[in-house]
Amino acid sequence: xxxxxxxxxxxxCDRDMIEALQNDLGQEVxxxxxxxxxxxxxxxxxxxxxxxxxxYGDYLRCGAIARFSPMMQSVIEFANKGGKVLxxxxxxxxxxxxxxxxxxxxxxxxxxxxxKNIFMKEVSSENGVALKVPVAHGEGRYFAxxxxxxxLEKNDQVIYRYCDEKGSINATANPNGxxxxxxGICNRSGNVFGMMPHPERACSRTxxxxxxxxxxxxxxxxx
Numbered sequence: 284x285x286x287x288x289x290x291x292x293x294x295x296c297d298r299d300m301i302e303a304l305q306n307d308l309g310q311e312v313x314x315x316x317x318x319x320x321x322x323x324x325x326x327x328x329x330x331x332x333x334x335x336x337x338x339y340g341d342y343l344r345c346g347a348i349a350r351f352s353p354m355m356q357s358v359i360e361f362a363n364k365g366g367k368v369l370x371x372x373x374x375x376x377x378x379x380x381x382x383x384x385x386x387x388x389x390x391x392x393x394x395x396x397x398x399k400n401i402f403m404k405e406v407s408s409e410n411g412v413a414l415k416v417p418v419a420h421g422e423g424r425y426f427a428x429x430x431x432x433x434x435l436e437k438n439d440q441v442i443y444r445y446c447d448e449k450g451s452i453n454a455t456a457n458p459n460g461x462x463x464x465x466x467g468i469c470n471r472s473g474n475v476f477g478m479m480p481h482p483e484r485a486c487s488r489t490x491x492x493x494x495x496x497x498x499x500x501x502x503x504x505x506x
Contacts, residue, residue, distance in 0.1 A: 284310060284311075284328060284329055284330065284503065284505065285310070285311045285312070285313060285324070285325060285329040285330075286304050286310050286311065286312050286313070286329065286330050286331070286332055287312075287313045287314075287315045287322065287324075287325055287329070287330070287331040287332065288300050288301050288304070288312060288313070288314055288315065288331075288332045288334055289315045289316075289317060289331065289332065289333050289334070289354055289355075289358065289374075290314055290315065290316055290317060290334075291317045291336070291338035291339065291349050291352065292317065292338070292339060292340075293336050293337040293338045293339055293340050293341070294334050294335075294336035294337075294338060294373075295335070295336040295337065296334040296335035296336050296371065296372065296373075296481065296483065296484075297314070297334040297336070299334070299335075299481070299483045299484055300332055300334045300335075300371070300483045301314070302483075302487075303482075303483035303484075303486040303487070303495070304332075304483070304499075307486040307487055307496070308486065308496070308499060308505055308506070310505060315331070315354055316354065317338075317349070317352040317353070317354045317355075318352070318353055318354070319353065319354055320353045320354060320356065320357045321357070322354075322357045322358070322360075322361050322366075325361065325366060326366070327364060327365040327366045327367070327474075328367075329366065329367065330366070330367035330368065330369055330503060331358050331361060331366065331367070331368050331369075332368075332369045332370075332371070332374065333349075333358070333368070333369070333370040333371070333373070333374030333375075333377050333378065334371060334372075334373070334374055334483075335371050335372030335373045335374060335419070335420075335481060336372075336373050337373060338373055338377065341373075341422075344376075344380065345373060345376040345380075345388060345422045346373060346374075346376035346377035346378075346379065346380040346381075346388075347380050349373075349377045349380070350377055350380040350381040355377070355381060358381075359381055359383060362383055362470075362474065362475050365472070365474055366474065367474050367475075367476075367503070368383065368474065368475045368476070369475075369476045369477075369502065370384075370475075370476070370477040370478075371477075371478060371479075371480075371481055371482070371483065372418075372419065372420055372423070372478075372479055372480075372481060373420075374477065375388060375467075375477035375478055375479055376388045376422065378475060378477045379477065383470060383475050384468060384469075384470055384475060384477045385427055385431045385434075385435070385468075385470075386425055386426060386427035386431060386435075386468070387425075387426055387427070388420075388422050388423055388424065388425055388426075388479070389422060389424040389425075389426050390421065390422050390424065391420070391421060391422065391423055391424050391458075391459040391460060392424055392459060392460025393459075393460070395421070396419075396420070396421040397418055397419070397420065397421075397423070397458050397459060398417075398418070398419040399417070399418065399458070400415050400416070400417050400418075400492075401415075401416060401417070401418050401445060401456070401458050401466075401480060402414065402415055402416075402445070402446050402447055402448050402450075402456060403416060403443045403444060403445050403446060403466045403467070403480055404443065404444060404446045404450050404452070405442065405443060405497075405501055406439070406441050406442055406443060406444055407439060407442065411450065412450065412497075413446050413447070413448050413449065413450040414485075414494040414495075414497055414498070415448070415485065415492055415494045416480040416481060416482055416484070416485050416494055416495055416498070417480065417481050417484045417485060418458055418459075418479055418480050418481065419481065420459070420479055423458070423459040423461065423479040424459045424460045424461050424462075425461040425462060425465045425466075425468070425479070426461075426462050427462065432462065432463065435465075435468060436463075438471055440468050440469050440470065440471065441463070441465055441467075441468055442467045442468060442469050442476065442478070442502075443465075443466040443467035443478055443480070443498075444463070444464040444465060444466055445457045445458060445461065445464045445465075445466050446464070452464050459479070461479075466478055466479055466480055467479070467480070476502055478498075481495070482494075482495030482496075482497075482498035482499060483495060486499075
């Protein structure tokens with residue numbers, strides 16, 4: 284399985300993602316520049332990653348300008364053909380702006396940037412274990428209208444929820460006010476994934492936290 288990591292002007296987590304995928308998880312990684320268009324080296328078993336950061340300085344709205352980059356046009360086509368796409372933090376915002384995922388990411392409810400370790404759990408697992416993963420965002424409050432939320436829940440598209448260290452889903456464990464404690468979702472087809480927490484920052488034994496490996500294992504079957 285190959286991973287492509289898109290680099291936008293303002294990306295600052297692309298190197299973190301490459302380091303985690305390549306050196307911690309042993310995967311082949313190809314950097315993709317935002318002005319390029321070629322994704323022919325990937326097939327639908329591969330994955331293109333939109334990393335965190337501040338693409339285009341977060342002007343207008345987070346991810347709003349990046350959505351129109353040449354590479355994103357190719358990423359949209361790749362996803363529509365069934366290719367896997369993962370957006371983390373700013374990447375999640377770009378996926379929502381591009382229409383590949385429903386909903387929006389709004390300013391955190393406390394109106395402050397949040398940077399800390401949080402806990403989240405996989406929704407599809409009945410006994411999902413709480414994973415400790417960092418967040419770092421100012422606009423991470425996931426929101427969608429009632430109809431969209433109903434479809435997300437009905438179609439099992441909510442993949443992660445914020446929880447406490449014991450796995451309890453409650454308002455206190457929600458770092459940004461996200462509706463229904465939503466930390467990550469996927470599209471109806473199950474090939475496009477977006478999340479605000481940074482699993483790539485929790486893959487190294489040196490950093491003392493490898494819970495992020497579980498995310499890559501759950502989504503892509505790699506350890």
